[in-house]
Amino acid sequence: MITIEQTQNLLSIAVLGEFSLADFRQFEEHALLMLKSPGTVNLLFDLRDMLSYTVDVVWEEIKFFRHEHQHDFSKIAVVTDDQWITWQAWLSRIFVDAEICVFADYAEAKTWVTTV
Incomplete structure (x- = not known):
């Protein structure tokens, strides 16, 4: 299950329990809508409660x-x-132009991803 919060240029996703294909499709739908708007799009994935x-x-x-x-997201x-x-996120840096950073603290992650 996921929860999604959206602001002008930030899409925040929290995964609770198992991250399923239906959950990914829900994220994808929100992300594609945001990408149609002008400006940069940043993502914040909270995976602390993801079990699998x-x-x-x-x-x-x-x-x-x-x-x-691969070129559509800023942070x-x-x-x-x-x-x-953490290792998967590090590996993703090779394939995606976005700045990718892993955090243990949610507040630090939100501050980083929303700072220009």
Whole structure:
């Protein structure tokens, strides 16, 4: 399950429990709408309460960020204390033009992702 909050240039996503393909589609729908607006789009992923994700989410993430929208986001903040997710975020820097930073603290992540 996910929750989504949207402001003018920030899309905040919190994952609770399992991150499913339906959840990813919901995120994708919001992101695509924001990308139609002028200006930069930043993302804030709060993954502290994510327990797992389905394999199809991984494939969709690769298609969405690395092939279809690799140049469309300015900053991506990831909040987690999971070393595997941290490593995945680090690896994503190779494929995405956005600045990507991993945080353990949500407030620090939000400050970073909203600062110009």
